[in-house]
Amino acid sequence: MSLQAESADSYTGLLSKDLPTEADRLRLLEKVYDAGTTEVLGKVGIEPDWNCLELGAGAGSIAYWLADRAPQGRVVAVDIDPRFIDAGYAPHLTVSSADITTEDFPDGSFDLIHARAVFMHLPRREEIVERAVRWLAPGGWLVLEDVHFLPAADSPYPAWQQVNGGWLAALAAQGIDLSWARRIPATLSGAGLDRVDVSVTPGGLGVDPVQDELLRIRMVQSGQSLIDAGLATADQVAAARALVESHPAPDVSTFVYSSWGQKPAA
Numbered sequence: 001m002s003l004q005a006e007s008a009d010s011y012t013g014l015l016s017k018d019l020p021t022e023a024d025r026l027r028l029l030e031k032v033y034d035a036g037t038t039e040v041l042g043k044v045g046i047e048p049d050w051n052c053l054e055l056g057a058g059a060g061s062i063a064y065w066l067a068d069r070a071p072q073g074r075v076v077a078v079d080i081d082p083r084f085i086d087a088g089y090a091p092h093l094t095v096s097s098a099d100i101t102t103e104d105f106p107d108g109s110f111d112l113i114h115a116r117a118v119f120m121h122l123p124r125r126e127e128i129v130e131r132a133v134r135w136l137a138p139g140g141w142l143v144l145e146d147v148h149f150l151p152a153a154d155s156p157y158p159a160w161q162q163v164n165g166g167w168l169a170a171l172a173a174q175g176i177d178l179s180w181a182r183r184i185p186a187t188l189s190g191a192g193l194d195r196v197d198v199s200v201t202p203g204g205l206g207v208d209p210v211q212d213e214l215l216r217i218r219m220v221q222s223g224q225s226l227i228d229a230g231l232a233t234a235d236q237v238a239a240a241r242a243l244v245e246s247h248p249a250p251d252v253s254t255f256v257y258s259s260w261g262q263k264p265a266a
């Protein structure tokens, strides 16, 4: 398996949807993060007639949530590979297969645009933020969420330092920016949005049982690839798996930055 970035689709290699555990991993991700996301979207306040765009919709939970809250509007869910999204969920939900680094929408066509754990995967992400701002109607909201990873070497668990460090190195080699999340609020402001704000959700090893299950699946999914790429040994992977399964005292190593801003009224 190549761990090198090949295209605008960094969603390959360790994160390929052809891997047998990827659907489960994406659904666990939803289980971990949907509560925080829906709280932020609730602050923005979705109106029943809003037109919403969900970028990089993954396994679809937030697109479905938006469809439930905007029954007189419409929801467009875009993903470069939408195979896990149920296009029949609601008549006003459109599921579209597209690369958001090149896809375009008419100016002013959405009241809300949301993406979670997507922009960190994209090249030229600031440019895509500017395009997304164009797609917003005056008064519309852009909500971006991404994960900021702390350095693996600082983990209190030696078994985690090497294996998590290998995983982060593999993601970086796939073109994923592990610290872009921190720049989101300033980027939204620089792109002309008002009322920019942020909330942050901690995550990591031992933080709660669902996060540990997400990390366990990640280990199952990536362990052999890390060994093959020389990023960890089989013993280190086995020790890291045992550590995750022991639900250790928390080692907070990620922060999900949820940031939002509003396009000025015309």
Ligand SMILES: C[S@@+](CC[C@H](N)C(=O)[O-])C[C@H]1O[C@@H](n2cnc3c(N)ncnc32)[C@H](O)[C@@H]1O
Pocket (backbone or CB within 6 Å): 008, 009, 010, 011, 026, 029, 030, 055, 056, 057, 058, 059, 060, 078, 079, 080, 081, 098, 099, 100, 101, 115, 116, 117, 118, 121, 122
């Ligand atoms: C980590 S998953 C997050 C899924 C979902 N947003 C969530 O948080 O549950 C990233 C998603 O972005 C999609 N993606 C990555 N690059 C993309 C691109 N260039 N255009 C559209 N979708 C992309 C992937 O296919 C994947 O479904």
